[in-house]
Amino acid sequence: MGDVAWRDGDTAVIGMEAPPGESATPTPSGPTGRLIVESTPRGARVTIDGKVRGEAPLTLDLPPGRHSLRLDGSSGSIERAVVVKDGEVTGVVEVLIPGWVAIFSRIELDIYVGGRKLGDTADGHLMISPGTHELTLVNESLGFRQKQTLTVAPGEITPLTVEMPNGRVRVEAPSDAEVWVEGKLVGQTPLADLAVPIGGREILIKHPDFGERRYVVDVRYDQTTVVSAWEERSF
Numbered sequence: 001m002g003d004v005a006w007r008d009g010d011t012a013v014i015g016m017e018a019p020p021g022e023s024a025t026p027t028p029s030g031p032t033g034r035l036i037v038e039s040t041p042r043g044a045r046v047t048i049d050g051k052v053r054g055e056a057p058l059t060l061d062l063p064p065g066r067h068s069l070r071l072d073g074s075s076g077s078i079e080r081a082v083v084v085k086d087g088e089v090t091g092v093v094e095v096l097i098p099g100w101v102a103i104f105s106r107i108e109l110d111i112y113v114g115g116r117k118l119g120d121t122a123d124g125h126l127m128i129s130p131g132t133h134e135l136t137l138v139n140e141s142l143g144f145r146q147k148q149t150l151t152v153a154p155g156e157i158t159p160l161t162v163e164m165p166n167g168r169v170r171v172e173a174p175s176d177a178e179v180w181v182e183g184k185l186v187g188q189t190p191l192a193d194l195a196v197p198i199g200g201r202e203i204l205i206k207h208p209d210f211g212e213r214r215y216v217v218d219v220r221y222d223q224t225t226v227v228s229a230w231e232e233r234s235f
Contacts, residue, residue, distance in 0.1 A: 032061040033084035036091045037069070044073035044096055071096060076129025076154075099152040100125040103137070105162040107144070107199045112136040130154040137162060142198050143222030164197040167219040173205050173229040180204035193224060205229045 037046050039056035046058050047070040053060060056071065064086040070079045073096035084090050102125050103111060111118045111126065113133050119126045132151045138144065144165070152158045170193045171179050177189045182202055186194060189205075196219050203215045205227070213229045 031064055031086040033064050033086055034089045035060045035062050035067075035069075035082065035084055036089060037071070038091070038093045039071055039073060040093070040095045040097070041073065041075075044071040044094070046071060076131060078131045095154040096130065097154045098127045099130050099154050100127055100157045101135075101150060101152060102126075102157050102159045103135075103162060104159065105137075106164055106197075107139050107142060109137045109139055109144075109162065112138065125157060128152050135160075142167075142218060143220045144198060164199060165221055166195040167198045167221050168224040169194040169196045169201070169203065169217070169219060170224050170226045171203070171205065171229070172226060173213075174207060174210070177205050177207040177210075177229065180206070196225075203227050 035048075037056045037058045037060070042056060044056045046053050046056055048060065048062065049068050062084045064084055066081055066083050068079070069082045069092065071077065071094050075096045075098055078094050078096060080092075080094075082090060082092055101111075103109065103121050105121050109121045111120060113128065113135055118128065118135075130152050132149065135148045135150055137146045137148060146162070146165075148160060148162070150158060150160055169181070171177075171189060171191055173179075173189045175189055179186050179189060179191060179194075180203070181194065181196055183204075198219045198221045201217055201219050203217060205213045205215075207230070210230050215227050215229075217225050217227060219225050
């Protein structure tokens with residue numbers, strides 16, 4: 001049998017019979033295919049369908065069909081599905097070195113993975129094991145909590161841009177006042193509550209008789225932020 005080259009992360013399916021003399025233990029009864037598992041670095045624990053089968057590199061004879069493969073190494077874990085075909089050889093090569101996530105957000109966020117704090121957005125690139133992770137992004141002061149699922153490739157930086165949800169802003173001012181949010185005119189009073197992305201926002205109120213008032217407010221996700229202009233006046 002000629003040499004077969006596998007790329008990292010690839011599943012190679014070779015349409016030939018499994019070579020004689022390479023028995024795997026235990027050998028299933030009935031039709032079988034052969035699965036060859038390699039890891040970088042070597043020695044990752046191999047789990048097939050929830051059962052630990054040994055350490056990579058590892059050759060196994062398995063019943064044909066779809067199987068769950070998990071590799072656990074000192075630098076992380078990878079879980080994937082593999083399809084074994086009757087009388088054929090399937091090769092899997094996985095690289096288990098850390099990757100990084102780079103999270104871009106207008107507000108500062110704490111980042112948690114599996115209930116453990118990984119860091120925050122001020123830290124820049126955050127090291128994380130390769131594979132698919134559910135990140136929890138939190139800003140307690142703004143009432144913000146969001147989950148994001150991210151797949152991290154080994155040795156690579158995976159970016160994530162977080163879109164800010166809207167909070168509500170209520171402007172209390174005399175009629176005919178212009179209301180500007182972040183330099184954009186949004187209307188004249190009286191106005192219904194405004195949908196404004198959470199975070200620090202500049203609110204400018206202009207009235208033809210009373211002049212201007214400028215406010216910088218923290219818009220929260222979980223409550224309405226009230227801006228009251230010219231409170232000292234009686235209208």
